[in-house]
Amino acid sequence: MNAIELTDTGKTFGRVTALQGLNLSIRAGELTALLGPNGAGKTTAISLMLGLAAPTSGLVRVLGADPRRGDVRARLGSMPQESAVPPALSVREAVTLFARFYPAPLGVEDTLRLADLQAVANRRAGALSGGQKRRLAFALAVVGNPEVLLIDEPTTGMDAQSRLAFWDAVAQLRATGRTILLTTHYLEEAERAADRVVVMNAGRLLADGTPEALRAQAGGARVRFTSSLVLAELRRLPGVESAVLDDHGHADLRTRTPEALLGELFRQGTELRELEVSRASLEDAFLSLTRPQEPLSAQGVSA
CATH class of the missing domain: 3.40.50.300 (P-loop containing nucleotide triphosphate hydrolases)
Incomplete structure (x- = not known):
């Protein structure tokens, strides 16, 4: 009812x-x-x-x-x-x-x-x-x-x-x-x-x-770290649904399979600093749903 x-x-x-x-x-x-x-x-x-x-x-x-x-x-x-x-x-x-x-x-x-x-x-x-x-x-x-x-x-x-x-x-x-x-x-x-x-x-x-x-709509987990990887390399990691990289090498990745993603990074011997893994929060989902769409000229910095 x-x-x-x-x-x-x-x-x-x-x-x-x-x-x-x-x-x-x-x-x-x-x-x-x-x-x-x-x-x-x-x-x-x-x-x-x-x-x-x-x-x-x-x-x-x-x-x-x-x-x-x-x-x-x-x-x-x-x-x-x-x-x-x-x-x-x-x-x-x-x-x-x-x-x-x-x-x-x-x-x-x-x-x-x-x-x-x-x-x-x-x-x-x-x-x-x-x-x-x-x-x-x-x-x-x-x-x-x-x-x-x-x-x-x-x-x-x-x-x-x-x-x-x-x-x-x-x-x-x-x-x-x-x-x-x-x-x-x-x-x-x-x-x-x-x-x-x-x-x-x-x-x-x-x-x-x-x-x-x-x-779950926002992605199962958020993986953040600092490394020397470039954006194209981050996007090729297994299970990555979105990747953002700033000018200081701080990567922010969304994935539903953080274990597979981290496993590949460790297998490659990637040096990771400031590693942080957290599940997606309701705030993440809210921001994802209500965030204004980026203009086409800005879409090269994330996926």
Whole structure:
């Protein structure tokens, strides 16, 4: 069962096209990371899912219905990039106020504990640090006991400890079967936490799969070293899918068979310095998918 469905969805703002025929389904109970560079259309897509705007074309369905319906929106939780809470309210007062907007909210104290806000529960919202304000935004997103939780750049401004507490809270919510969709620029967090990763750019879907599947698209491993080999020799090594060589002899190779590649280098007696072997990361896959195409005149430096 899909909790969210966007079908041939388009959204324009005057002459600006934010989404172009987007087809995206989010399965119920899944934690999905929605990735893309600034201006990719992520925030626009989330605003449509929340019923804050209507698509220019196509359909948007959340929990099987139009998200602009009040009964659907009552089952959603939202943590936007920026949120405003009356600064004179204490943290506990703000959470209590928002709880009253929903028919079956979580308990206020349970919400404060989940968001790691117990120590500052009586502090005024206007006196919170940046990270504490983000944790309060998270508390306000979950206090309504949502079935679907949409989170936009959740850990921006959080320190390391707050990030750990946030992801622990997300794991607890995920264990109860809630559907969670989040955007983040911290790709290592998405790689660690997400069941599924969706990559967008320029309002279009570029990739959709597990973190492991997207890493595989980027090449199984990255082999870097310094040597006297020239680019043509690097490209002839077994299993090399791409090779980049700078003016200082630093080679950066992509391969799905690093053992065969290194075995050949050792067999040839190649002197290697600063050897480093690492598997392709989600960040590698993201950069590969969203990198602008090089002009033909520049294609001689890589393959």
